[in-house]
Amino acid sequence: MNPQSSPWGDFREIDDVIHVPARLAILSFLFQHEKAKFNTLKDVLGVTSGNLSSHLKRLELHGLIEIEKRFVNAKPTTIIHITEKGKDSLQHYATKMVEILTNLKRKDNSQKDH
Numbered sequence: 001m002n003p004q005s006s007p008w009g010d011f012r013e014i015d016d017v018i019h020v021p022a023r024l025a026i027l028s029f030l031f032q033h034e035k036a037k038f039n040t041l042k043d044v045l046g047v048t049s050g051n052l053s054s055h056l057k058r059l060e061l062h063g064l065i066e067i068e069k070r071f072v073n074a075k076p077t078t079i080i081h082i083t084e085k086g087k088d089s090l091q092h093y094a095t096k097m098v099e100i101l102t103n104l105k106r107k108d109n110s111q112k113d114h
Helices: 019-032 037-045 049-061 084-112
Strands: 034-038 066-072 075-082
Touching: 019 037, 019 049, 019 066, 019 075, 019 084, 034 037, 037 049, 037 075, 049 066, 066 084, 075 084
Parallel strands: none
Antiparallel strands: 034 075, 066 075
Protein backbone atom coordinates (compact mmCIF):
# COMPACT_ATOMS: atom_id res chain seq x y z
CA MET A 1 0.00 0.00 0.00
CA ASN A 2 1.31 3.43 -0.89
CA PRO A 3 1.84 5.44 2.34
CA GLN A 4 0.15 8.44 0.79
CA SER A 5 -2.98 6.39 0.14
CA SER A 6 -3.02 4.89 3.62
CA PRO A 7 -6.38 5.40 5.33
CA TRP A 8 -4.52 6.49 8.49
CA GLY A 9 -2.38 9.22 6.96
CA ASP A 10 1.17 9.55 5.75
CA PHE A 11 3.44 8.06 8.39
CA ARG A 12 6.48 9.61 6.69
CA GLU A 13 5.35 12.95 8.12
CA ILE A 14 5.99 11.76 11.70
CA ASP A 15 9.18 13.41 12.93
CA ASP A 16 11.41 10.54 14.02
CA VAL A 17 13.57 12.90 16.10
CA ILE A 18 10.57 13.81 18.27
CA HIS A 19 8.88 10.39 18.14
CA VAL A 20 11.40 8.84 20.59
CA PRO A 21 9.63 8.82 24.00
CA ALA A 22 12.41 10.55 25.97
CA ARG A 23 12.78 13.32 23.38
CA LEU A 24 9.02 13.77 23.20
CA ALA A 25 8.96 14.09 27.01
CA ILE A 26 11.81 16.63 26.94
CA LEU A 27 10.12 18.81 24.33
CA SER A 28 6.72 18.51 26.02
CA PHE A 29 8.16 19.62 29.35
CA LEU A 30 10.05 22.51 27.74
CA PHE A 31 6.97 23.51 25.73
CA GLN A 32 5.13 24.05 29.02
CA HIS A 33 8.03 25.64 30.93
CA GLU A 34 10.12 27.32 28.16
CA LYS A 35 13.37 26.27 29.89
CA ALA A 36 14.66 23.88 32.51
CA LYS A 37 17.85 23.01 34.30
CA PHE A 38 19.56 19.79 33.26
CA ASN A 39 19.02 18.19 36.67
CA THR A 40 15.33 19.12 36.66
CA LEU A 41 14.84 17.34 33.33
CA LYS A 42 16.86 14.37 34.56
CA ASP A 43 14.67 14.06 37.67
CA VAL A 44 11.35 14.62 35.87
CA LEU A 45 12.17 12.08 33.15
CA GLY A 46 13.85 9.59 35.46
CA VAL A 47 16.80 9.08 33.10
CA THR A 48 20.55 8.98 33.63
CA SER A 49 22.76 11.97 32.92
CA GLY A 50 24.34 10.18 29.97
CA ASN A 51 21.00 9.22 28.49
CA LEU A 52 19.64 12.75 28.85
CA SER A 53 22.81 14.25 27.36
CA SER A 54 22.50 11.99 24.34
CA HIS A 55 18.89 13.01 23.70
CA LEU A 56 19.66 16.69 24.26
CA LYS A 57 22.50 16.59 21.74
CA ARG A 58 20.17 15.12 19.11
CA LEU A 59 17.50 17.76 19.78
CA GLU A 60 20.12 20.52 19.68
CA LEU A 61 21.57 19.17 16.43
CA HIS A 62 18.14 19.57 14.83
CA GLY A 63 17.64 23.08 16.24
CA LEU A 64 14.77 22.12 18.53
CA ILE A 65 16.50 23.23 21.73
CA GLU A 66 19.37 25.45 22.82
CA ILE A 67 21.74 24.48 25.59
CA GLU A 68 23.15 27.24 27.77
CA LYS A 69 26.00 26.62 30.21
CA ARG A 70 26.62 29.21 32.91
CA PHE A 71 27.50 29.62 36.56
CA VAL A 72 24.74 30.14 39.11
CA ASN A 73 25.95 30.84 42.66
CA ALA A 74 29.44 29.77 41.58
CA LYS A 75 28.14 26.36 40.41
CA PRO A 76 28.15 25.25 36.77
CA THR A 77 24.57 24.98 35.55
CA THR A 78 23.15 23.75 32.26
CA ILE A 79 19.87 25.30 31.16
CA ILE A 80 17.93 23.95 28.22
CA HIS A 81 15.60 26.22 26.22
CA ILE A 82 13.07 25.17 23.61
CA THR A 83 13.45 27.09 20.34
CA GLU A 84 10.66 28.44 18.14
CA LYS A 85 11.50 25.64 15.71
CA GLY A 86 11.13 23.19 18.60
CA LYS A 87 7.71 24.58 19.49
CA ASP A 88 6.55 24.52 15.87
CA SER A 89 7.91 21.01 15.32
CA LEU A 90 6.21 19.67 18.45
CA GLN A 91 2.89 21.21 17.45
CA HIS A 92 3.18 19.77 13.93
CA TYR A 93 4.06 16.36 15.41
CA ALA A 94 1.03 16.49 17.72
CA THR A 95 -1.26 17.48 14.85
CA LYS A 96 -0.02 14.59 12.69
CA MET A 97 -0.40 12.08 15.52
CA VAL A 98 -3.96 13.24 16.24
CA GLU A 99 -4.76 12.97 12.53
CA ILE A 100 -3.37 9.44 12.29
CA LEU A 101 -5.03 8.24 15.50
CA THR A 102 -8.35 9.86 14.60
CA ASN A 103 -8.32 8.18 11.20
CA LEU A 104 -7.38 4.88 12.82
CA LYS A 105 -10.30 5.21 15.22
CA ARG A 106 -12.67 6.07 12.37
CA LYS A 107 -11.46 3.04 10.42
CA ASP A 108 -11.98 0.86 13.50
CA ASN A 109 -15.52 2.22 14.07
CA SER A 110 -16.50 1.79 10.42
CA GLN A 111 -15.36 -1.85 10.48
CA LYS A 112 -17.68 -2.55 13.41
CA ASP A 113 -20.60 -1.80 11.13
CA HIS A 114 -19.57 -4.54 8.67
